[in-house]
Amino acid sequence: MDKNRQMDNAKRVVVTGIGMVTPLGIGKEEFGRKLFAGDCAIDTIKTFDTSSFPSHLGAEVTNFTPRDFISVKNLRRMDKIALMTAASARLALEDAGMKITDENRDRVGIILGTAFGATDVTVQFAGTLLTEGPAFVNPILVPNTVMNAPAGHTSIELGFRGVNTTVTHFAVSAETAIAYAAAEIRRGTADFILTGGVDILSKFYYEAQTKFHGLSPQNGGPEACRPFDLDRNGAVAGEGCGIICLESMQSAMARGHKPYCEIKGTGMGSSLTTPTGWPENTDGIRRTFSRALKNAGSDAASIQTVFAAANGGKVLDATEAQAYEEIFAGLEKKPLITSLKGAIGESFSGGGIRACALALSMEKNMLPPVVGLTKPLRPLAFVAGGKKDIEINNAALAGISFGGTYAYLIFGNCRNGEAKN
Amino acid sequence: MTIKGFNLKKRIVITGLGTFNAIANNVADFAVALQAGVCGIKKLELFDTAEFRSQTGGQIKNFIPRDYIPLEFPLKRMSRADMISFAATLEALRDAGLYPLPDSLKEEMGVAIGGGSGGLLEAESFYMELLKKGTERARFSKLSTIYCASSADRISSGLGLSGPKTTFMTACSAGATALGYARDLIVSGQASMMMAGGVEPMCRITYAAFNALKSVDPDVCRPFDKNRAGLSLGEAAAIMVLEPLDAAIERGARIYGEILGYGVTCDSFHMTAPDEKASGAVRSMQAALKDSGLTIDDIDYINAHGTATPVNDVTETKAIKEVFGKRAYLVPVSSTKSMHAHTLGAAGALEGIVSMLAILHGFIPPTINHQESDPECDLDFVTTGSRKANLRTVLSNSFAFGGNNTTVIFGKYEGEGARHG
Numbered sequence: 001m002d003k004n005r006q007m008d009n010a011k012r013v014v015v016t017g018i019g020m021v022t023p024l025g026i027g028k029e030e031f032g033r034k035l036f037a038g039d040c041a042i043d044t045i046k047t048f049d050t051s052s053f054p055s056h057l058g059a060e061v062t063n064f065t066p067r068d069f070i071s072v073k074n075l076r077r078m079d080k081i082a083l084m085t086a087a088s089a090r091l092a093l094e095d096a097g098m099k100i101t102d103e104n105r106d107r108v109g110i111i112l113g114t115a116f117g118a119t120d121v122t123v124q125f126a127g128t129l130l131t132e133g134p135a136f137v138n139p140i141l142v143p144n145t146v147m148n149a150p151a152g153h154t155s156i157e158l159g160f161r162g163v164n165t166t167v168t169h170f171a172v173s174a175e176t177a178i179a180y181a182a183a184e185i186r187r188g189t190a191d192f193i194l195t196g197g198v199d200i201l202s203k204f205y206y207e208a209q210t211k212f213h214g215l216s217p218q219n220g221g222p223e224a225c226r227p228f229d230l231d232r233n234g235a236v237a238g239e240g241c242g243i244i245c246l247e248s249m250q251s252a253m254a255r256g257h258k259p260y261c262e263i264k265g266t267g268m269g270s271s272l273t274t275p276t277g278w279p280e281n282t283d284g285i286r287r288t289f290s291r292a293l294k295n296a297g298s299d300a301a302s303i304q305t306v307f308a309a310a311n312g313g314k315v316l317d318a319t320e321a322q323a324y325e326e327i328f329a330g331l332e333k334k335p336l337i338t339s340l341k342g343a344i345g346e347s348f349s350g351g352g353i354r355a356c357a358l359a360l361s362m363e364k365n366m367l368p369p370v371v372g373l374t375k376p377l378r379p380l381a382f383v384a385g386g387k388k389d390i391e392i393n394n395a396a397l398a399g400i401s402f403g404g405t406y407a408y409l410i411f412g413n414c415r416n417g418e419a420k421n
Numbered sequence: 422m423t424i425k426g427f428n429l430k431k432r433i434v435i436t437g438l439g440t441f442n443a444i445a446n447n448v449a450d451f452a453v454a455l456q457a458g459v460c461g462i463k464k465l466e467l468f469d470t471a472e473f474r475s476q477t478g479g480q481i482k483n484f485i486p487r488d489y490i491p492l493e494f495p496l497k498r499m500s501r502a503d504m505i506s507f508a509a510t511l512e513a514l515r516d517a518g519l520y521p522l523p524d525s526l527k528e529e530m531g532v533a534i535g536g537g538s539g540g541l542l543e544a545e546s547f548y549m550e551l552l553k554k555g556t557e558r559a560r561f562s563k564l565s566t567i568y569c570a571s572s573a574d575r576i577s578s579g580l581g582l583s584g585p586k587t588t589f590m591t592a593c594s595a596g597a598t599a600l601g602y603a604r605d606l607i608v609s610g611q612a613s614m615m616m617a618g619g620v621e622p623m624c625r626i627t628y629a630a631f632n633a634l635k636s637v638d639p640d641v642c643r644p645f646d647k648n649r650a651g652l653s654l655g656e657a658a659a660i661m662v663l664e665p666l667d668a669a670i671e672r673g674a675r676i677y678g679e680i681l682g683y684g685v686t687c688d689s690f691h692m693t694a695p696d697e698k699a700s701g702a703v704r705s706m707q708a709a710l711k712d713s714g715l716t717i718d719d720i721d722y723i724n725a726h727g728t729a730t731p732v733n734d735v736t737e738t739k740a741i742k743e744v745f746g747k748r749a750y751l752v753p754v755s756s757t758k759s760m761h762a763h764t765l766g767a768a769g770a771l772e773g774i775v776s777m778l779a780i781l782h783g784f785i786p787p788t789i790n791h792q793e794s795d796p797e798c799d800l801d802f803v804t805t806g807s808r809k810a811n812l813r814t815v816l817s818n819s820f821a822f823g824g825n826n827t828t829v830i831f832g833k834y835e836g837e838g839a840r841h842g
Contacts, residue, residue: 052556077692106704109687116568117590122626126541129629130548134472139633143692143822147590152823155689161701164687164825165598166590168536169570176587183605189685189708211561268531268585268611270577275498276565287583295611403574405586 009249013182014259014414016252017096017245018356019088023059023238023344027091032360035368036387040343042225042236048203055215057223058201059238059345074157078144081118081241085150085198086157088241088352092194093158096245097257100159109162109190110151111181113173113197115348117147120202150198162190171309173197174351175399175407178244179266182409185246192251196352198241209237212276216312225346226372227310227339228317228382235311238345242352244359249414260359264394264412265296273404278315282323284406289327289396292408301331302394303410305367305383307354308339309400311346312372320400321378336390338383342371351399355409358395362413365391433604434834436674437517437662438774439509439618442761443479443655446489447512452778455757455786456807462641462653462762467542467623474632475639479655479762480623481505494579500540500566503575505658506620510576513616517662518674522580531584531612532577533603535595535619536569537766542624543567569766572620584612590766593726593821594685595619596659597769597829601683603663613668618660619770627765628654634693642729642763644756644788645738645802647795652728655762659771666834675840677777681715681814681832684708688824695736695820702726702740705826706816710744713830715814717745720752720830722785722810724772724817727756728763735797737818742800753810755803759789769819769827776815776831782842785810 018028023041025031034041044050045058061084067075069087078086089110093100100108121144128137143149148166155164163184167177174197181195209215216234217223225236252259269291271284279285293299306324310317328334340354347353361367367388376382392413399407438448443461445451454461461479470476486496489508496504514520522530547563565571570588577586585606589595596619603617631637631654642653669676686708688701695702710716726737734756742749757775764771779786784807791804812833819827 105689106686109685114590115570125630126545126548126626129626130545131552134474134629134632137629137633139635142630142634145630146592146822148592148821148823148825149692152687152692152825155687155824156691159689161687161689161704163685164591164689164823165685166823166825168568168588168590169573169586170568180587180602183609186609187605189712207556208561208564212565266611268587268606270531270583270586272578272581275571275574275578284583291611403570404578405574 009253011186012249012262013185013246014249014252014262015244015359016247016257016259017092017098018359019091019095020242020353020356021061021064021084021088022240022353023061026064028095028360035357036366038369038371038386040371042345053207053210055210055223057236059236060201061240070157078153079118079121081198081200082150082153084241086154088243089154089158089194092243092245098192105160107162107191108160109164110154110194111165111177112151113167113177113349114147115168115170115173115199116205118144118149119205121145123204169401169405170403171348171401172399172405172407174349175397175409178355178409179268179407181246182263182266185248192245192247194243194245196243196355197349199239199347199349201237201239206237224372225312225342227312227342227370228321228377229373230375230377232312232317235313235346238347238350240344240347240353242356244355259414261362261411262414263409264298265292265410267292267295267408269406271404276402278313278402279319279404280315282319282326284404285320285323285400286327288406289408292410296410298394298410300327303335303396304390304392305336305395307358307395307397308337309398310339311341316400318377321380324380325378334381336367336381336383336388338367339370340368342373355397358397358411362392365389431608432666432679433607433663434666434669434679435661435677435777436664436669437513438677438777439512439516439660440658440771440774441481441484441505441509442657442764442771443481444761448516452782455775455778456784458787458789458806460641460760460789468625473628475637477641477653478623479653481656498565499575500543502539502620502622503566503572506572506660507575507579509658509660510616513660513662526614527581528583529613530582531606531615532573532582532586533599533615533617534573535589535599535766535770536572537595537621538624538627539569540566540571541626542622545625576616591821591825592823593765593768594819594825594827595766597819597827598685600680600770600773600829604680607663607665614664616660617663619767620658621656621765621767623656636730638729641790642759643790644727644729644759645734645795645798646791647793649729649731649734651730653762655764657761657764657767657771659767659774661773670838674838676834676838677840678780678834679832681830682709682713683827683829684712686826690824693822695732697736699736699740699743701824701826702737702820703743705828706744709828709830715830717748720814720816721812722779722815723752723754724776724815725754725756726818726820727758738798738800749800753785753803754800755786755788757786772817773829773831776817779815780812780831780833781840783809783811
């Protein structure tokens with residue numbers, strides 16, 4: 001019997017709102033439309049000069065007008081990463097039909113993941129310090145160099161005062177933040193938590209990526225992002241923010257708001273890799289996936305789809321694909337596997353955007369395709385060539401990072417306020 | 422005390438400690454220095470401070486990595502932050518009787534670290550190289566440890582751990598939040614044991630940031646003094662071994678005490694200034710009391726955030742009075758930052774170690790450097806040297822930029838396996 005059925009509604013964590021500023025679009029209508037149409041947001045980088053780099057592609061956020069979302073009072077204090085976060089959070093709150101009031105503001109919080117924070121502002125500050133000296137640095141920049149600044153700005157802009165935490169762990173930053181937020185809702189330390197991830201493209205960050213040979217084309221060939229493809233040759237850098245709203249089923253029912261889905265379980269883990277190396281064996285993935293399933297009270301057979309972490313990288317995609325072959329071996333019906341990174345690039349904290357996409361998939365009964373996949377590296381059930389209509393009961397979201405860190409989230413459908421097996 | 426859906430019957434104890442800071446390079450010396458009221462704030466030697474407003478700081482003295490880290494662990498590409506946190510981890514494991522670490526514990530053991538400046542010290546040398554040699558010849562590999570998440574990666578991979586791994590980035594409250602979250606991961610069954618704490622290295626960029634904000638005292642910091650003129654920056658690593666009480670007893674561990682509860686809130690007021698009404702700090706202490714099932718009468722000592730900035734100390738005093746009422750004047754309050762300086766991302770964890778040592782050895786550490794009383798800071802700040810006291814509990818505050826507040830409550834343990842000071 002499903003363990004979740006036995007849990008009372010105060011402990012069931014549901015997703016009741018989504019908001020995003022992404023290369024594919026801003027807000028769930030535009031994002032959802034392009035996502036399921038199989039659009040690709042990857043294009044030549046326009047905001048900085050890439051002519052001296054071996055890579056030139058990126059998935060940039062375009063047409064984002066911060067003043068449409070942020071009050072004039074706070075606008076000038078916020079940098080690019082804080083603006084994307086606060087705008088996504090505002091969209092998510094509106095989508096959840098949630099108003100911040102004097103009565104609820106102390107019980108609403110944010111737990112945000114970011115892999116690299118405001119690389120643009122930090123480099124600007126450090127540059128002045130190291131070239132001109134301490135007397136010339138701009139104190140106005142200082143508050144925005146700390147990684148918790150986006151969450152701090154967002155709480156000020158939207159006026160909530162509950163739990164406020166920023167988590168970072170490279171490519172699992174957002175998944176870890178979501179897992180923590182779900183635990184905090186279960187623990188009852190807040191009634192409503194905004195969670196997800198944000199990262200931005202900056203010239204410095206892009207250059208560092210190219211120097212670490214993280215970006216396509218790693219070994220020649222045409223530059224592109226091709227998750228799970230035989231011809232993949234590296235990731236394409238992306239940026240953006242995705243925020244989901246978590247609360248208990250009891251709270252959502254009391255507000256009369258229909259959830260997208262619920263978070264049934266979470267699992268975290270580590271494995272031995274070199275500091276900047278991606279995992280080369282499947283131990284960490286298998287272990288963490290099974291922890292998440294156990295935490296959810298489910299098993300591999302109950303999973304209809306996996307939102308994979310694959311980003312077009314040589315090692316990551318091969319290891320992840322092999323892991324799913326092992327995990328789902330022997331199952332009669334194999335889950336469908338998709339990865340969004342062919343459409344939105346690799347922003348490291350893209351788990352927030354991917355969680356938004358997963359919520360939309362549950363609502364619309366369809367899965368987005370793996371953009372850029374034409375020659376699958378293994379015979380898995382990839383969603384390729386276009387969206388796939390399917391009623392999803394249980395889905396897994398994968399977070400895998402270089403350095404050997406993992407976080408898996410198990411989502412369940414609760415269309416009628418009732419978890420399905 | 423039960424909070425909805427959360428099993429607080431599972432008691433989590435601290436069985437090992439490790440630290441490097443401005444007044445000690447191990448826990449035993451730290452206990453002695455804290456009782457003696459040693460000031461570790463001196464002229465900085467790590468880098469040239471001639472051009473800065475201040476020249477002082479709490480620097481770790483005589484840290485020779487190979488004196489503390491055996492040859493079996495390669496130091497290649499480890500930042501100062503990585504090395505002090507790894508060395509503190511080994512000390513904590515030895516202290517807990519877990520070194521060498523048995524293989525059977527590795528599967529379910531995790532790491533939660535509060536981070537701060539990470540590898541920024543090393544990034545500075547990279548940046549100088551970049552300016553001198555240009556992007557073609559600058560060694561970007563130096564950046565592989567720039568981010569603070571690298572310290573947790575080094576601990577996890579160095580020890581061969583497979584459990585959860587995460588890094589908190591909430592500036593000055595990060596170390597405290599890491600302790601609280603680590604406790605929760607064990608309570609909820611996601612890890613059987615955690616290495617938890619914080620690390621903050623001294624570096625020019627952080628030093629310049631606090632100088633630019635004019636929040637640094639050019640001399641030594643004087644918490645709660647009428648003439649206090651700002652904080653003193655410090656560096657530290659502080660790591661604890663956390664495990665369930667029953668497991669600790671079963672393996673014959675020597676127990677320091679337990680984490681009774683924690684609370685996390687947000688000012689939602691201003692990025693660098695605390696809310697003058699002190700609402701965030703008040704709610705943080707109240708949340709920790711609620712989580713631990715204690716009342717104000719149960720708290721025997723308050724380890725203050727006490728940075729010695731004009732605004733923090735008066736706000737914190739106000740908050741303590743608001744929470745404790747008349748009892749505020751009866752509970753001793755001290756800021757050990759007067760000795761080891763403000764260690765930012767490590768502060769909450771370092772002061773957690775202070776709290777545990779105070780409980781174990783039965784003393785209240787003093788607020789040193791205090792000369793003149795401030796009428797607005799009129800509590801018992803223990804300004805005339807350490808005091809003997811039988812402490813059952815310590816409440817430790819950590820408040821941060823971005824309005825992030827965390828309070829952790831530590832408790833004495835007197836049952837089977839208890840350590841004696």
